[in-house]
Amino acid sequence: MNNPVTVEVTRGHIVESRHRGMAVVVDGDGGIVFSAGEIESAVFPRSACKAMQALPLVESGAADAYGFGNKELALACASHSGEPEHVTTAARMLASAGRDETTLECGAHWSFNQPVLIDQVRSLDHPTNLHNNCSGKHSGFVCTCCHTGEDPTGYSTYDHPIQQAIRGIMESLTGATLTHDNCGTDGCSIPTYAVPLKGLAHGFAKLGTGQGLEPIRALAARRLFDACMAEPFYVAGTKRFCTRLMEVAPGKIFAKTGAEGVFCAVLPEKGLSFAVKCEDGATRAAEVMIAALLARHFETDSQEQRALAAMANPTMKNWNGIEVGEVRVTDVMRG
Amino acid sequence: MNNPVTVEVTRGHIVESRHRGMAVVVDGDGGIVFSAGEIESAVFPRSACKAMQALPLVESGAADAYGFGNKELALACASHSGEPEHVTTAARMLASAGRDETTLECGAHWSFNQPVLIDQVRSLDHPTNLHNNCSGKHSGFVCTCCHTGEDPTGYSTYDHPIQQAIRGIMESLTGATLTHDNCGTDGCSIPTYAVPLKGLAHGFAKLGTGQGLEPIRALAARRLFDACMAEPFYVAGTKRFCTRLMEVAPGKIFAKTGAEGVFCAVLPEKGLSFAVKCEDGATRAAEVMIAALLARHFETDSQEQRALAAMANPTMKNWNGIEVGEVRVTDVMRG
Numbered sequence: 001m002n003n004p005v006t007v008e009v010t011r012g013h014i015v016e017s018r019h020r021g022m023a024v025v026v027d028g029d030g031g032i033v034f035s036a037g038e039i040e041s042a043v044f045p046r047s048a049c050k051a052m053q054a055l056p057l058v059e060s061g062a063a064d065a066y067g068f069g070n071k072e073l074a075l076a077c078a079s080h081s082g083e084p085e086h087v088t089t090a091a092r093m094l095a096s097a098g099r100d101e102t103t104l105e106c107g108a109h110w111s112f113n114q115p116v117l118i119d120q121v122r123s124l125d126h127p128t129n130l131h132n133n134c135s136g137k138h139s140g141f142v143c144t145c146c147h148t149g150e151d152p153t154g155y156s157t158y159d160h161p162i163q164q165a166i167r168g169i170m171e172s173l174t175g176a177t178l179t180h181d182n183c184g185t186d187g188c189s190i191p192t193y194a195v196p197l198k199g200l201a202h203g204f205a206k207l208g209t210g211q212g213l214e215p216i217r218a219l220a221a222r223r224l225f226d227a228c229m230a231e232p233f234y235v236a237g238t239k240r241f242c243t244r245l246m247e248v249a250p251g252k253i254f255a256k257t258g259a260e261g262v263f264c265a266v267l268p269e270k271g272l273s274f275a276v277k278c279e280d281g282a283t284r285a286a287e288v289m290i291a292a293l294l295a296r297h298f299e300t301d302s303q304e305q306r307a308l309a310a311m312a313n314p315t316m317k318n319w320n321g322i323e324v325g326e327v328r329v330t331d332v333m334r335g
Numbered sequence: 336m337n338n339p340v341t342v343e344v345t346r347g348h349i350v351e352s353r354h355r356g357m358a359v360v361v362d363g364d365g366g367i368v369f370s371a372g373e374i375e376s377a378v379f380p381r382s383a384c385k386a387m388q389a390l391p392l393v394e395s396g397a398a399d400a401y402g403f404g405n406k407e408l409a410l411a412c413a414s415h416s417g418e419p420e421h422v423t424t425a426a427r428m429l430a431s432a433g434r435d436e437t438t439l440e441c442g443a444h445w446s447f448n449q450p451v452l453i454d455q456v457r458s459l460d461h462p463t464n465l466h467n468n469c470s471g472k473h474s475g476f477v478c479t480c481c482h483t484g485e486d487p488t489g490y491s492t493y494d495h496p497i498q499q500a501i502r503g504i505m506e507s508l509t510g511a512t513l514t515h516d517n518c519g520t521d522g523c524s525i526p527t528y529a530v531p532l533k534g535l536a537h538g539f540a541k542l543g544t545g546q547g548l549e550p551i552r553a554l555a556a557r558r559l560f561d562a563c564m565a566e567p568f569y570v571a572g573t574k575r576f577c578t579r580l581m582e583v584a585p586g587k588i589f590a591k592t593g594a595e596g597v598f599c600a601v602l603p604e605k606g607l608s609f610a611v612k613c614e615d616g617a618t619r620a621a622e623v624m625i626a627a628l629l630a631r632h633f634e635t636d637s638q639e640q641r642a643l644a645a646m647a648n649p650t651m652k653n654w655n656g657i658e659v660g661e662v663r664v665t666d667v668m669r670g
Contacts, residue, residue, distance in 0.1 A: 001353055011527070014377065108654065110449065110453075132654060182347075182348030182349065185346070185347065185653060187654055187655055189653060189657060192346070260344070260351050264564075279353050279615075280352065280353060280617055281352035282616075282617065284614075317440065318444040319467060319522055319523060321442075322524060
């Protein structure tokens with residue numbers, strides 16, 4: 001492993017911490033537009049590939065059969081904060097298929113977002129599966145199974161037909177061969193597969209451009225990206241980085257974070273896809289890396305470019321609101 | 336910066352994330368017993384040096400004048416979780432000096448520890464300065480000022496006599512020259528000074544052995560370490576890593592974490608001091624690094640050694656309680 005320092009965290013005049021990482025930008029042919037670090041290294045995409053995992057929901061006809069619009073499709077691609085709208089939308093998706101939260105296999109947790117957590121604690125005894133940040137994705141799995149006539153029981157396991165289908169999709173999109181050998185268990189218990197960062201980016205570029213895809217997949221991908229870009233709140237939540245990125249340039253940026261420092265994005269109009277992984281798993285580093293890369297593809301000094309550049313260089317304040325330092329990308333990411 | 340990979344985080348059979356770091360073990364003469372990475376690099380000790388910052392409280396006679404015992408002295412060295420015992424002890428310290436939480440300049444925040452946060456949200460409208468993890472340290476500053484006749488107003492600022500005194504203590508212990516150039520502002524608003532990791536460790540070794548110290552300082556240090564080791568709950572809190580480390584071998588281990596991946600420890604009986612810094616600031620990495628280093632200094636297969644080795648290699652579980660991976664030190668740390 002020999003990845004460059006891509007992000008620095010300062011305090012006063014001094015660099016306090018450093019993050020290393022890898023980053024790649026590819027076009028629909030898989031041509032590399034930018035790269036830094038070991039982009040052939042296998043990384044777990046974690047939640048960054050939820051839009052890939054949601055393809056069967058659309059391709060199977062389940063989304064149409066249950067009348068899902070942009071909010072439901074965005075939630076199927078989401079790592080949401082468990083805000084009331086997220087929770088009720090997941091419940092509505094399940095109800096469409098005649099199911100409820102007891103069918104979900106994701107487990108329960110309080111919101112990761114402190115203001116939401118505080119609201120939850122004041123209104124709930126304990127969180128349910130519906131509050132899990134992955135409840136929309138899991139509801140999508142359940143709805144797909146119900147529509148196609150599969151028993152959803154065990155839908156989160158490696159050998160269930162829905163996970164087999166997703167494994168096939170991930171293989172064809174990323175070019176990787178996926179078996180138990182490169183499989184791990186995700187936070188919500190479904191399989192996650194380590195794939196080369198470059199292959200992950202190429203997979204998103206195919207989805208963003210339709211290049212090399214069956215028409216049904218190209219249409220499904222377009223519909224999911226459009227849904228996320230139309231309803232960015234449903235992909236993450238209030239003040240969350242994915243939501244803010246997509247709000248910067250409505251309809252132009254698709255972006256999705258994953259645990260352990262992964263971030264993917266697509267600029268459909270430009271036919272470009274972006275994938276970054278912070279070597280040490282830090283979210284703060286992945287966020288500024290993806291924002292800096294995206295900023296380079298908007299016009300100099302445009303509103304979008306300035307907003308993205310600001311997101312690539314956040315100020316850190318302490319408990320008294322005093323500025324103590326900043327997070328910033330290094331020249332490696334400025335290209 | 337060229338620090339080795341010291342910690343790996345796995346998922347399934349694959350290393351998902353990697354942390355680089357530096358680590359040093361020194362004796363009372365400053366002799367290096369172990370080192371990895373760039374130990375001459377300057378790091379902000381952050382809260383890891385709170386025992387150094389608490390020396391004026393004892394040396395000034397304030398602790399005796401106000402009748403402070405082990406709990407108060409441990410809290411003065413603490414980054415506590417804001418549990419009720421922490422909050423009432425800080426309030427009692429301030430009351431001893433005729434003050435209350437309005438004198439504190441640390442700012443307010445909810446507990447970093449989720450179960451404690453949930454209890455706080457259910458019983459409080461908002462947290463106060465007393466709930467800040469640094470409230471014990473700040474109460475110690477206020478008490479020192481009140482006892483010595485200084486106005487505590489502005490005690491958190493660079494030029495206040497208490498911070499000047501602490502700057503002098505840090506210089507004499509670490510051997511570094513400290514000015515505005517190597518000063519940053521900490522989360523609780525007091526100055527924090529970047530010092531070489533080796534110097535930080537040597538400072539703790541002096542405190543742990545008394546070597547090279549004035550008798551009054553050696554006694555004060557011993558009293559603070561003894562207080563922390565006697566009341567480890569007051570140094571951190573329920574299930575916190577510092578508390579657990581000190582509970583492994585009562586009276587034999589002093590340990591204190593700092594933000595951005597710093598951890599310091601002392602084995603007074605062995606005259607050894609330990610300091611680690613994770614390059615990227617990750618707490619999970621600093622924790623396993625310090626536990627692995629400490630484990631090497633206990634008898635093979637002893638209860639203490641096994642407990643520390645287990646803390647150096649935690650299993651990670653997901654929301655359903657399924658084991659998904661582990662955090663482990665690399666051979667660099669095994670020596």
